[in-house]
Amino acid sequence: MSALKRKRGEKGPGPKNKKKVKFDLNGESEQNKNADQAQKNEIHIPAPVSVGKWTNKERVLVFSSRGINFRTRHLLQDLRTMMPHSKADTKMDRKDKLFVVNEVCEIKNCNKCIYFEAKKKQDLYMWIANVPHGPSAKFLVQNVHTLAELKMTGNCLKGSRPLLSFDPQFDKDPHYSLLKELFIQTFSTPRYHPKSQPFVDHVFTFTIADNRIWFRNYQIIEEDASLVEIGPRFVLNLIKIFQGSFGGPTLYENPHFQSPNMQRRMLRMSLAAKQRERQMVRELQKAKRTEKREEMKEDITDDVFDTPLPEKPVEIEHEAPAPLPPKKGRLTELRRKTRLKRKGMR
Numbered sequence: 001m002s003a004l005k006r007k008r009g010e011k012g013p014g015p016k017n018k019k020k021v022k023f024d025l026n027g028e029s030e031q032n033k034n035a036d037q038a039q040k041n042e043i044h045i046p047a048p049v050s051v052g053k054w055t056n057k058e059r060v061l062v063f064s065s066r067g068i069n070f071r072t073r074h075l076l077q078d079l080r081t082m083m084p085h086s087k088a089d090t091k092m093d094r095k096d097k098l099f100v101v102n103e104v105c106e107i108k109n110c111n112k113c114i115y116f117e118a119k120k121k122q123d124l125y126m127w128i129a130n131v132p133h134g135p136s137a138k139f140l141v142q143n144v145h146t147l148a149e150l151k152m153t154g155n156c157l158k159g160s161r162p163l164l165s166f167d168p169q170f171d172k173d174p175h176y177s178l179l180k181e182l183f184i185q186t187f188s189t190p191r192y193h194p195k196s197q198p199f200v201d202h203v204f205t206f207t208i209a210d211n212r213i214w215f216r217n218y219q220i221i222e223e224d225a226s227l228v229e230i231g232p233r234f235v236l237n238l239i240k241i242f243q244g245s246f247g248g249p250t251l252y253e254n255p256h257f258q259s260p261n262m263q264r265r266m267l268r269m270s271l272a273a274k275q276r277e278r279q280m281v282r283e284l285q286k287a288k289r290t291e292k293r294e295e296m297k298e299d300i301t302d303d304v305f306d307t308p309l310p311e312k313p314v315e316i317e318h319e320a321p322a323p324l325p326p327k328k329g330r331l332t333e334l335r336r337k338t339r340l341k342r343k344g345m346r
Contacts, residue, residue: 036105056190061105061131063089064116072116072124074146078232079114081147082217083187084159084195086114094118098127098246105131112186115246116141123260126236127246128182134244135251137179139236140260152231154219156202161189162217167203175241175252176208202230211256241326 047268062080068091081084082306087108092100098115105113115127129136145151164187170180187204189196200220207214214234218227296313 001133011227020290052192054190054192054194056193057112058085058112058185058188059108059188060112060114060186061085061089061108061110062086062114063104064091065094065118066091067094067118067121068116068124069121070142072118072141073145074148075144075232075234076116078147081158082162083189085190085193100131101127102245113245114186128186129245130182130185131245134248135178135182135241135243136245136247137182138239140239140257142212142235142237143233145231145233147231149231152229154202154228154230156219156230157197157199159172159189159195159197160199161191161196162187163200163203163220164188165203167206167208169208170206175238178241178251179213179238203227211254279288 015131039191060074060083062083064076066314068076080088089104089108092104092115101113101115111131113127113129113131115129117125117127119125121165124141126139126141127136128139164184166180166183170176183206202220203218205214205218207216214233215236216233219230221228237257238252238254239257240250240254243249243251
């Protein structure tokens, strides 16, 4: 047994030259051949698409503040599902400042952030920021529809890369051009990402209408290249664009934006104005009922009906009128019946 032992670092008793197995075009194995002959018979297969070099290291942190409703929670989960390069984190306290988000992104090793901020348990705001140097944009989220709704009939592969489609108006205005670049870096899946799939089967569309950005997600059907909506869908109403991350100098402010508080205030004022108008009408009707009516001594309309009668010529009769013919007496129905009864008794 001692003869079989070897010292540390020495090679074992196995063969020094290991046999290499290579496959030729016919599929037969050959061993210990010359290098030139082996190169001729080798088949070179290219590496799969998903094994390429991952150079774009974009990571997006998707999380929210406390106080969001169930619809926002489902929208948050849908965005994480669609974006394989996203990361999640616990909900942030509403009392914390927004600058804390930069530290959270640094801890999570993320350079982009989508942060949902809930206010008054009914208003939802979304921040899209480039961490830590900026810029960042703040939106009001409206008309949210999630993947779980029955209207969204499409389906796509989880982790597949999307196509990004933008409205032509994004290239006309400078603030929309900045938002386009921010959306491209945030929503596009990096190539060769470990969690992504090497397929393109859905489209993210960003359309500008009514001074708002409308987000839609469509599936590309292979048969006829038609589009079927998958979801989620939502509308982004731009508020401000800041130079820094979650703050800093204001680069652009939307003049068409009206805050939800102002909209609710205008609605309450319109309802109050209608109520005041109804109250004034009631008071006027009540005053008309209670006031005394003046009695008219002379009716003005009497003269309208006071028309003179036509004059008839006066005729004088010199002879007496002829006598009228005598009227035949008619028996009533009762008399006639009684007479018939009497005749029958006889």
